[in-house]
Amino acid sequence: MPLLRQLEFAFEQFATRVFPGRNVVVGQALRLPHRETATDAIAPQSCGRDAKLETKxxxxxxxxxxNRIAKExxxxxxxxxxxxxxxxxxRHKLISLNPQxxxxxxxxxxxxRHELAHVLAQSRAGRRRISPHGPxxxxxxRDLGIADEKRCHTLPFPATRYAPRFIYRCPNCRCDFPRVRRIRRAVACLACCRAHNGGEFDVRFRLKLLRL
Ligand SMILES: [Zn+2]
Ligand SMILES: [Zn+2]
Structure with missing residues (x-):
């Protein structure tokens, strides 16, 4: 599988050149400032709970x-x-979002907000049964600021066109990162970089290509 090996090689090169670890001498000049590159090269969370969205x-x-539902x-x-x-x-007070x-x-x-509206409507209705996209x-x-929302759960873009062809996985948390395009640089898992490296790029959490 030459493509795979090629990609791995690209990762490797990028990783040693730009993210050498703190005590390795870098031979070549960097084109991008380190901090900018690091931010760029960290993939946003794509599985598991999202603390930021929960706060919102x-x-x-x-x-x-x-208030009760806000807590749960x-x-x-x-x-x-x-x-x-x-x-x-x-029932489980859980909203799931598609990483796409x-x-x-x-x-x-x-x-x-669309999904929150479902939870809010049901909590207001109590035990009464309501239809999913009813009044x-x-x-x-309307209360959540999306008065013109349509009753549709499908992705707001054509799924076939944007169907992820590449699946990457974080070797640490095992999160999958579906991508439409191939990643051409070293990219690390944000959640793990945050949890174990102060939010900075860490080569230990570099995403690995699972399949094409
Ligand atoms: Zn809905
Ligand atoms: Zn991870």
């Missing part, structure tokens, strides 16, 4: 008086979602 969701719900709600990235942009599980949204950052907020949900959408 809690604030939104609290501002609407839904969890937001996760779930690579197993295929064509759905998001999913709301009221990470390549279309503008859609993340809207999808989050209660529409009301919740």
């Amino acid at each position: 969701a809690r604030e939104l719900l609290r501002s609407l008086g839904a 709600i969890r937001i996760e990235w779930n690579p197993r979602l295929k064509t759905a942009a998001g999913r709301a599980d009221y 949204l990470l390549e279309h950052p503008a859609e993340i907020d809207r999808t989050l 209660e949900w529409q009301h919740a959408c």
